[in-house]
Amino acid sequence: MWFGEALNLFHGFDRLLYDKQMQHSYGQQTENYSVVLIEAASSFKYASTKAWLNALQQIVKLKPRAIILPSKPQAWSVSDTQIAIKQYPLMIGESLAASLSTSLATSLATSLATSLEDKSNLYKGVTLLPPADGLGYRQQWLTFQTEQKKLKSLELMVAQGIAGYEHDPDQVSFYIDFRDADTRIPVIEMARVQRGELVESLIKDSVILVGYVGELEPNLSTPIGAISFSLYQAHAIDTLLNTNDIRHFNLITTMVLSMLLIICLLLLVPRISDKFQLVSFFVLLVATFLFSWFLMSFLAIWIQPGILLIAEITVFVVLYYEHNKQHTLQLRKMALKSVSSVEHRWLSQNFYASEEHWTQIANMVSQTLSLTKTIFLERVKNDHRLREIKALNCSLDDINELRRDYHRRPYTIAIEQGGVVRLDQEYLANSAENEIQYLVPLSFAGEMLGFWALTLTDDEQFDETRVLYAIQQFSYQISEMLFHREQWLKHQRYQDKSWVKLLSMQFDEPAYTSVNHAINFMLQRLIVMESVMDGMETSAVLYDLFGRVIQVNESMSTTLSDIDLAPYSITAADLISQLSSCELSVARDYLSHVILDKGAIKLPVTHQYIKKGFMLSVRGLSNKDENINDDGDVRPFEIIGVLCELIDMSHISEIYSQKEKVIEHLSGWLRNDLSSISIACDLAKDERIDVEKKINLMNMIKTKVDSLGGSVERVNSIMQSDYINQKSAHYPVDCHAPLLDVIKDMQNNQQKKVRFETELPFYLPLVIASSKELKGVFVAILKLLYSDVMDNGIIRVKIFNQDSMLEFSFSNEGFGIPDEHLQAYLNNENILESDEFKTLRIIKQQIINWGGHFDAYSEVGEGMQFTFKLQSFSAHE
């Protein structure tokens, strides 16, 4: 930059600023010396001596300080000039050419001699065009060095003659003060002078410059616009008389100043935040500009702000670029670290980007379908050949067909079929006799992508229809995946082309691409985690230690919303307190235990609107990964959050409830048997009983003791089983409570006005069934009856306890259907019917599986009746 300054590279910008500031700065208001310009037409140079003397007479009358003529009037002889100099306070300049001529030297000598006699009249220096300064004129000569001699300018001579201006011998030019130019120099036409229309106050004690205007006179481009040379001279004389010449900083001073500003920027930019950097920079620019304006306005000093501004802009741009470059590098590094961490820890390789996409397809197929052998063939690009890619349970060389041309059989057959085709000829070698070979085309959107050759073993479990359907569906999916992968690769190749990058201004992979990748990875992972959390059977909400919800799953949201609790507006302590009906202080104690002791608590949920059998589990999630704290966020007690889960224990509760009922029944049987043994023992001692009866009593005691042992053993085996979770198994279960629950639910949720009439024994035996499915049986039957019943109708439920069976009767007063239809629905699988009847057919089979019996009857206009019997549970098998 300094080189640039030394080479005047920034001069143009600085001159522009100079001109602008000159136009808009205030000048020094001095009344000491004022210059008045009298403009005469160019032709007036040739006016008669009389005309000149008349004009001079008019001016002198008003007592000017001096009258300056840039050159001697043409009509004046030397003697005229001498007379004029004697009579008037004249100062006359000469053009450079005239000054250098011999005659001038003579006349100068003469004039000088004359002027020495009269100190008020001095003959002065040369009049010449100012030095060019860029594309305009801003300076005037003080002296002019010719080959022969050093000449003083008219302006300098005037200033020295009138104001005693002290001239620095080394200074050859000076900057004219154009500030307030519009008001500084009054301009009067010579015609007004000749007519005697001058105003004394304007002329008196002023320096009068007589100049010429006309087509042949030069016009100069200045900071205040194009002006005549005479006006330019007037400003120059005015500047020198008032010693208002504009002082410029020299190169060294400018460089020191620019150095200071650069140091300021270097210290400032890295220490302020990004969003204030630009503002601070503009403040510095404006400050520099204002400082410059201040110096120009009040001290007439030009500090060359253009250079300083360019220095500031250059340094700031470099710093800003470097600063952002560092940011970008840091961001990219961070993004790559995140991506690497995410990919390494969580994500499987992307199918589109992976070179091993066929392996992924093979893995998908092998883990889902039971295929004996599989070979995938891929179409060779821009060719009708195929190449084998991946083989499972066989070798790639096992393909007998050598042409690999999909324009030939057997490929053409598969393409014509558009799906799985069974091959008659041997396509894969080394196949067993019972292996059946198939070929599947892999095509999508009319594009042939490859083939899938496979074999299936025809054994007892072989269900060709089902397997081929699955293979067909898989082939569609694989084809679509391959097609989209190919499209994606095409797009990537297009994006990677240099000219595309050039046109889209992507010269380098920007940081945001890396960040975007990282965010996409994280988003994908987050979606998976949210899906996992929502898919959990337990309701869960994760709070941080500040009481804010980090994550809540759908199940928990629904559960809490059902009981008018908003997880986002309550803390973990509130949740514990509400769900377990404990005091808030107790809930806080629980949380303290979880946080401080890293413990876990499990509390029964006792909220009145949550069904029984739920447990609230509260535990802290520890921060096991130190990298998680990279963001600088605080993790009090190294705990990420407190996880509150609602665990459905109702099935366990149900197990114990069922087992308790079995125990109750066992207790009854034991009491009966013990009663029999006790009474028999007492009677055996009774003397009133004969021997034969006593023998019978003893036998009965023995039988009862054996039976007692058998009952205890059977019940013991039931106690040890987890029969509630075993769908297919059937054990003694209580039917009373689930039936009443179903009826109650239907009564509470019914839209029709239906009356439920129940006739149930006070004591019901346990029945042999599956606990999980028995309630479903009641629901299905009652739903069907409900859908058929008339408004204000009745649904009747009766249970009869017979010797070894419990009979359930469900009927309604409904519309009914023809009985043959009902029987057909119950027995014929192919008939079209509603889901309710399909369910009915399933439950009929279940009841039969439990050793029961199922009957159904319906009559149009009367309604429906379903009766089924289940075995009662007895201690004795």
Place this chain on the structure above:
Amino acid sequence: MNSLSKSILLVEDDRSLRDLMTMILELEGYKVAVAHDGQQAIDHLEKHEVDLVLLDLFMPILDGTHVLHWIRVEKTMETKVLVITAMTDDKTQSSIMAAGANALIKKPLDVDKIIQSVKALLESS
């Protein structure tokens, strides 16, 4: 009161217990009729008068609570009812007493408990 003039209806589904209790009561001089479920008991009571009904609660067809309800509510009979039950919880016992049972004996039974309870009930009249 002479026990020979007293008739008892024994309602019990467990055959062994029914036979043994019949034996005890007959040894004590009571006339004993038996029913092995609630329906048989009602059928018998509709045809015969008895002084005491020894009633087991948990039975097939019709359980003891139905029989008790039939006796007290439907027929408003004042026949004494001694309920035999294996249910030991207080709630069941109080509900049985509230339903009209005169007394209640809990299983397991023994001879003395049966005889004393029966005698106490019959003598109280």
